[in-house]
Amino acid sequence: MTQKVSLTRYLVEQQRVDGLIPAQLRLLLEVVARACKRISFAVNKGELGDVMGAAETQNVQGEVQKKLDIIANEVLIEANEWGGHLAAMASEEMEGIYVVPNRYPQGEYLLMFDPLDGSSNIDVNVSIGTIFSVLKKPDDHPGVQEADFLQAGAKQVAAGYCIYGPQTTLVLTVGDGVAQFTLDREQGSFVLTQENLRIPEDTKEFAINMSNMRHWDAPVKRYIDECLAGKEGPRGKDFNMRWIASMVADVHRILTRGGIFMYPWDKREPEKPGKLRLMYEANPMAWLVEQAGGAATNGKERILDIAPTKLHQRVSVILGSKNEVERVTSYHTEK
Ligand code: AHM
Ligand code: MG
Secondary structure, X not given: OOOOOEHHHHHHHHHHHHOOOOHHHHHHHHHHHHHHHHXXXXXXXXXXXXXXXXXXXXXXXXXXXEHHHHHHHHHHHHHHOOOOOEEEEXXXXXXXXXXXXXXXXXXXXXXXXXXXXXXXXXXXXXXXXXXXXXXXXXXXXXXXXXXXXXXXXXXXXXXXXXXXXXXXXXXXXXXXXXXXXXEEOOOOEEEEEEOOOOOOXXXXXXXXXXXXXXXXXXXXXXXXXXXXXXXXXXXXXXXXXXXXXXXXXXXXXXXXXXXXXXXXOOOOOOOOOOOEEXXXXXXXXXXXXXXXXXXXXXXXXXXXXOOOOOOOOEEOEEEEOXXXXXXXXXXXXXX
């Protein structure tokens, strides 16, 4: 019988063989996975637990928080604050950074997360997820401040997401390809179910919120018009469309079978560069996608090269199958 490889064993072996994961980072990833397991159980309880519906609060982006947004945020903080591996955390659901309290040892890593992405899908029982990104704290000064988080995505040392769908699946990169783990509920542990995920370079499937079409910029409109023209159009093939309104679920599909995902800038709020957040949504997803052979840009440059100026800054996102992302990007950059 082939032995199942648990997340713990996978991380230990990565640490031992490739030296890719220092002990503190391994602990961090195990703790994040444990927190995701707890979130998964809370999500599964649904109406049976006191977890559904809106809370009476708004987050820093002015969005109404769901009860599960707050629960997931608390679970991630509680799980991560005491282990000694972190200096601070930042979250979509918190305005400022959360510095590890003095009563615990301070570590050298910074953790950012969107505790429950796709929250509009919670109450309708559609896949949602946790997205996370890990950076190293600059070591040129004591203590930790918000500016320490403002590093380009290319500096990430680990990134991933956990999707709470028909299965609970954790997808992870530490810069050596992308691995996928499925939660075995009987055993209570994540088990390696796929290594070296690859995104096909070409695709016939796009994901975009079509209801915003009238607000799009010309390059995005051109790209989608060409896809919609199908076999008779300039692309010479028919395209299919999917939009789950959970970035985690849309990206998971792309990592599984290819496709392109776009949440571009649009004219509804012209001063905002996009809807999605750079630090804890776009950067981790962009790195996963690149590690799987895909590409990720904001239409003009590689997402991972963007120098952040604000913790909650937004960004236009185009990611997925390499040739399609390059095409949309060229429509933005060509004269
Ligand atoms: P959230 O972090 O508040 O859940 O918002 C992010 C989500 C993404 O998961 C998804 O791609 C997008 O918002 C959906 O937006 P829309 O409702 O405009 O389709
Ligand atoms: Mg989100």
